[in-house]
Amino acid sequence: MKKIIILLLGISLLSSCLKPDCEGIVDFYRKQECIMILEKEPSNNQVDLDLYGADMNTGKPCHCKDNGRWWSIFSDDMSVGDTLIKRKGELVFYIHKKDTILNFPWRCEGKVYQ
Structure with a gap:
């Protein structure tokens, strides 16, 4: 019984x-x-x-890198010619297509953050 309690306590702490x-x-x-x-x-x-493309404001080549893995979730929704927007201070990633705007708010543990 003592081993079971210790095991349950250990699992609880690890989770x-x-x-x-x-x-x-x-x-x-x-x-x-x-x-x-x-x-x-x-x-x-x-x-x-x-991500490689042209800066929307200057037209100059630019490179964006997501090493936090949030944007990579939506990479299947990205196509050449799309406008990608993630503004500093915001927690929404936008993909502007020819006829649609997709928006992806950041979520963590089931909660949407703004």
Whole structure:
């Protein structure tokens, strides 16, 4: 019986350690910015999402990299010619297509953050 209680206590402690620090992660994503017209199919490797295109404001070539894995969830929705917008201070990632605007608010542990 004592071993079962210790085992349950250990599992409880480990499961609480595996939960993400949503409040800490929010600050990381608020600092990110990417405003571009996508000119190359997204490069999505195991760790990072690399996006290459033209800066929407200047037309100059630009590169955005998501190493937090939020944007990579939507890479299948991205196509060459789409406008990608993630403004600094906001927690929504937008994909503007020819006839549609997709918006993806940031979620953590089932809660939508703004």
